[in-house]
Amino acid sequence: xxxxxxxxxxxxxxxxxxxxxxxxxxxxxxxxxxxxxxxxxxxxxxxxxxxxxxxxxxxxxxxxxxxxxxxxxxxxxxxxxxxxxxxxxxxxxxxxxxxxxxxxxxxxxxxxxxxxxxxxxxxxxxxxxxxxxxxxxxxxxxxxxxxxxxxxxxxxxxxxxxxxxxxxxxxxxxxxxxxxxxxxxxxxxxxxxxxxxxxxxxxxxxxxxxxxxxxxxxxxxxxxxxxxxxxxxxxxxxxxxxxxxxxxxxxxxxxxxxxxxxxxxxxxxxxxxxxxxxxxxxxxxxxxxxxxxxxxxxxxxxxxxxxxxxxxxxxxxxxxxxxxxxxxxxxxxxxxxxxxxxxxxxxxxxxxxxxxxxxxxxxxxxxxxxxxxxxxxxxx
Amino acid sequence: xxxxxxxxxxxxxxxxxxxxxxxxxxxxxxxxxxxxxxxxxxxxxxxxxxxxxxxxxxxxxxxxxxxxxxxxxxxxxxxxxxxxxxxxxxxxxxxxxxxxxxxxxxxxxxxxxxxxxxxxxxxxxxxxxxxxxxxxxxxxxxxxxxxxxxxxxxxxxxxxxxxxxxxxxxxxxxxxxxxxxxxxxxxxxxxxxxxxxxxxxxxxxxxxxxxxxxxxxxxxxxxxxxxxxxxxxxxxxxxxxxxxxxxxxxxxxxxxxxxxxxxxxxxxxxxxxxxxxx
Numbered sequence: 254x255x256x257x258x259x260x261x262x263x264x265x266x267x268x269x270x271x272x273x274x275x276x277x278x279x280x281x282x283x284x285x286x287x288x289x290x291x292x293x294x295x296x297x298x299x300x301x302x303x304x305x306x307x308x309x310x311x312x313x314x315x316x317x318x319x320x321x322x323x324x325x326x327x328x329x330x331x332x333x334x335x336x337x338x339x340x341x342x343x344x345x346x347x348x349x350x351x352x353x354x355x356x357x358x359x360x361x362x363x364x365x366x367x368x369x370x371x372x373x374x375x376x377x378x379x380x381x382x383x384x385x386x387x388x389x390x391x392x393x394x395x396x397x398x399x400x401x402x403x404x405x406x407x408x409x410x411x412x413x414x415x416x417x418x419x420x421x422x423x424x425x426x427x428x429x430x431x432x433x434x435x436x437x438x439x440x441x442x443x444x445x446x447x448x449x450x451x452x453x454x455x456x457x458x459x460x461x462x463x464x465x466x467x468x469x470x471x472x473x474x475x476x477x478x479x480x481x482x483x484x485x486x487x488x489x490x491x492x493x494x495x496x497x498x499x500x501x502x503x504x505x506x507x508x509x510x511x512x513x514x515x516x517x518x519x520x521x522x523x524x525x526x527x528x529x530x531x532x533x534x535x536x537x538x539x540x541x542x543x544x545x546x547x548x549x550x551x552x553x554x555x556x557x558x559x560x561x562x563x564x565x566x567x568x569x570x571x572x573x574x575x576x577x578x579x580x581x582x583x584x585x586x587x588x589x590x591x592x593x594x595x596x597x598x599x600x601x602x603x604x605x606x607x608x609x610x611x612x613x614x615x616x617x618x619x620x621x622x623x624x625x626x627x628x629x630x631x632x633x
Numbered sequence: 634x635x636x637x638x639x640x641x642x643x644x645x646x647x648x649x650x651x652x653x654x655x656x657x658x659x660x661x662x663x664x665x666x667x668x669x670x671x672x673x674x675x676x677x678x679x680x681x682x683x684x685x686x687x688x689x690x691x692x693x694x695x696x697x698x699x700x701x702x703x704x705x706x707x708x709x710x711x712x713x714x715x716x717x718x719x720x721x722x723x724x725x726x727x728x729x730x731x732x733x734x735x736x737x738x739x740x741x742x743x744x745x746x747x748x749x750x751x752x753x754x755x756x757x758x759x760x761x762x763x764x765x766x767x768x769x770x771x772x773x774x775x776x777x778x779x780x781x782x783x784x785x786x787x788x789x790x791x792x793x794x795x796x797x798x799x800x801x802x803x804x805x806x807x808x809x810x811x812x813x814x815x816x817x818x819x820x821x822x823x824x825x826x827x828x829x830x831x832x833x834x835x836x837x838x839x840x841x842x843x844x845x846x847x848x849x850x851x852x853x854x855x856x857x858x859x860x861x862x863x864x865x866x867x868x869x870x871x872x873x874x875x876x877x878x879x880x881x882x883x884x885x886x887x888x889x890x891x892x893x894x895x896x897x898x899x900x901x902x903x904x905x906x907x908x909x910x911x
Contacts, residue, residue, distance in 0.1 A: 343870065343871070345665075345870050345871050345872075345873055346870050348666055348873060349869060349870050349873065352666065372665055372666050372873070375664055375665070375666060375667050376666040376667055447770070453856075487856065490855075491773055491855070492773050492855060493855075493856060495851075502746070506746075506750055506751070506752045507751055507752055508750055508751055508752070508772070619664075619665060620664055620665055620872065620874075623665070623871060623872050624872055624874075627864075627867045627868075627871060627872065628685060630856035631689075631856045631857060631859045631863070631864075632856065632857040633685055
C-alpha cells in the first residue's frame, strides 16, 4: 500500500499519543512534513511514493505457496503493494546473503524462531517494531512472544506458526504399532540401515541423540554419548536432507522409509495420499517460526503486511494451507477443526505440552556443535 | 594505453576480490555471523594442524583427477567423430553439444536422481525384467558424484578436443596414408599427437571445475562424498564463519592454481592456449 502523507501523519500522531515520540519531535516532524507537502517538490512526491513493494524470503514449497495464496495475493489485491518473494533451504544461507547486501535489500524473513533470532540480534540485523501498528498481535500466544521479548524488549519479529520435528515413516514398511513402540529409536534401528533419513541440521541431530541417550535436550551432560549416537544415525542413514522439498522427494520416492521430519511437510504428503505416518515421540523437538523485519526495511509497510497476515481469517487460511498451527491463541480466536487436528496443535494456548529448545543454552553451544556436526556428517 | 582497461578489469574482478578474501583469512571469528577485524593467524593454524582439511583436499584432488581422465577418455571419441564425419550438417552435431547448457545445471543434476534412484529408470527396469531382486544402490555415493560431474563436464572436453582436431592440416593424414600407414597408424602417429594440446586443455579445465565443484556432491552424494567446495560452503553458509571459509577458499585457489601452473609448465602454456584457441 502506498502510504499517503496524511496516513503517515496519522501514524506519527498515534506514536506521539502512545509516548513513542516526544512532543518536540512530533511538532518538528509535523512542521517539516507540512512544509515539504506545501512546497510539493517533485522529488518529495517521488520519495513518498517510493515504497511499492515489500521483500519477503521464506522456506518455499507448500509452506510459501500457502502464504502467497492466502496472505500475499489478497494483501496485494487490497493494497496494491506487491510482495516480492525469495526462498531459501537453510536459514543460515539467507543470513549470509543479508550480511552481504545493503540494509533494506532483504526485509521480511520467515525465520525459525528464537534460536535464529539470536543470530540476527548478534549480527546487528534486527529492527524495532512499533507494536501499535500491529493491532492483531493481541491475538498472538503470549508464551510464543515472551522468549523473543527476553532477548530484545523491543521486538523485531512476530511469532507466526509452530510445529514439531517428529518421526515420519513409510507405512508400507513400518506399521504404526512398531513406530509407536520404538519412537525415536526407529532412527537407530539397524533393520532399516540404508533406508534412514534425517534433517542435515545440528540442532535436530543433537536433539534426537539426546532423546536416544535419555538426556534432557536443554541440559546435555554427556556430549561424547551424544556424538556417538549422531555417528550411529549417520552410519545407518542414506541421506540427510537439506530442504522440505528434498524431504518430500526422498519419502515419496521410497528412497528412505524413516526419518525425522517437519510435521507440516508430512501432513502435506499425507494430503497427497502418500503412505506416510507421523508421530511425535516423547520430548519431540518443537519449534516456532516468526515473521522477522530486518533493519533498514520500510517499517510501516512491513508492519502493515504482518498485521494483515495475523488477521484471524488470513492466519487460519495460511495455517490450513501450510499444515502448521498458527500463533493465534486458541482461547481468544476460534480455530477450525482442521487446525485442531494438525500435529503439534496445542489447544490450551500455554505451549507447555511442547518441548522447545532453550535459546540461550543452544546459542551458547551452537558454534562448537555445528562445527562438530559438519565434520561428523562428512564421515569424521 | 590499450592494456590499461584490461589491467583495470583484472584488478577489479580478480586481484581485488582475492585480496579481500586473503585479508579475511586473518580476521577473528567471534560467533556465527559475527567477526572482527582483529588480526589473527588462528584460521591458518587450524588449517595446517587439522588433518580433517588436508584429508578432504587430497580426496578432492583425487576425485577431480579421476573425473578429468574419464572425461578425456569418453570425450575424445565423440570429438573425433564430429571432426571426421562427412555429415553435411556438422553444425547440428555441435549444437547438440551445447543443448544441455540450455537447461539449468541444478535440474540436470537432479535428473540423475530419477535415473539412478531406487525408483529410478534403471532400477525399475532391472527389477521388472527380473535381473535383480533388490534395487541397486547407485545414488548418494562417490560413483554418482563422478557420473554427475562427467555429465556436466563432457561438453567442455569434447569442444576442446574438437577445436584442436579441427586445426590439424588434413593433408598430413593423407600424406601418412599415402606413405603406407594404416588408418590406425595414421591416427596414432599424426592425429593423436596433434590433438594433444586440446586434450590437455580439456583435462586441465575439467580437473579444475571438478575439484571446485560443490553442487553435484551435495545433490548426488552422501555427506561422506563431500568435496573441499562443500567444506567451504558449510563453513561460510552453515557455520557463518567467514574467516575460516575465506581461509579454505584461498587454500583451494592456491592449490588449483599450483596444479594449473605445474601442468602448463610441463605441457607448455603455448600448447594449451593453442588447444583452447584452435
